[in-house]
Amino acid sequence: MLELVKAGGWPMIPLLMLTVLALAIIIERAWTLRRSAVVPPRLGREVRTWAAGGKLDPSHIESLRATSPLGALLAAALDVRHRPRDQIRERIEDVGRHLVHRMERYLNSLGTIAAAGPLLGLFGTVVGMIQMFLGILDHGIGDVNQLAGGIGKALVCTATGMIVAIPALMAHRWFRGRIAEYIVDMEHEAMQLLDTIETPPASAQVAPGAHGISPPVSAS
Numbered sequence: 001m002l003e004l005v006k007a008g009g010w011p012m013i014p015l016l017m018l019t020v021l022a023l024a025i026i027i028e029r030a031w032t033l034r035r036s037a038v039v040p041p042r043l044g045r046e047v048r049t050w051a052a053g054g055k056l057d058p059s060h061i062e063s064l065r066a067t068s069p070l071g072a073l074l075a076a077a078l079d080v081r082h083r084p085r086d087q088i089r090e091r092i093e094d095v096g097r098h099l100v101h102r103m104e105r106y107l108n109s110l111g112t113i114a115a116a117g118p119l120l121g122l123f124g125t126v127v128g129m130i131q132m133f134l135g136i137l138d139h140g141i142g143d144v145n146q147l148a149g150g151i152g153k154a155l156v157c158t159a160t161g162m163i164v165a166i167p168a169l170m171a172h173r174w175f176r177g178r179i180a181e182y183i184v185d186m187e188h189e190a191m192q193l194l195d196t197i198e199t200p201p202a203s204a205q206v207a208p209g210a211h212g213i214s215p216p217v218s219a220s
Contacts, residue, residue: 009131011124015117015160022113022168025106029175033103038182039070044189047074048196051081069099070186074193081197088197092190096183103179107172114169121161128154 035041047064050056056078065075076095080088132154 009124009128009157011120011127011157012160015120015124015157015164018113018117018120019164022110022164022171025110025113026167026171029106029110029171032105033175033178033182035182038068038103039185039189040068043067043070044074044192047071047078048193051078051193051196069103069182070189073099073186073190077190077193077197085194085198088194092187092194096186096190099186100179100183103182104176107175110168110172110175114165114172117161117165117168118158119161121158121164124157124161125154128157 031037050060061075061078064071064078066072073092073095076091077088080091129151132151
């Protein structure tokens, strides 16, 4: 493996740097975009239950906002729950755009790596071929087997560029699709909460939540 890296020459340095960067982005985004971290299960139903029971106050909403992107979106709707429906929808859309921007963090860089990898690989191959032909110009063709080996070494950069680009491109598309799926789920939960807000509050007692959000306790 080290011999192949040496054979590629100095153009392998940026390719190796892109490999490390792409791997770091993929690991970070895979951890950040876990479903349990973005759209916690049962959180939407739990918040709707609290909203229907009229058990929300500012501190309760702030604790909800810190749980996850879905919690932040639902908290934004609860912040303006006494306003007309169209204004609540505008707030949901505005906050949703900011949340999507946060979820898409580093994905542009990952897409750039996927596009730049093959180009850098081709550049390294061209540099290697130029060096090889300049050597032929100075010393003649010499051994044909040595010439074939030189061509093979020059193609190492192209192969490395593809090895970098293919996983980066696949991960980029996968993360984009996952974020789109989350957006649909979050919009659905927000609309359900909006419908719940417009109904009269129930008088039933609400059980404490399971997502780090506890209804306020009344002083005795």
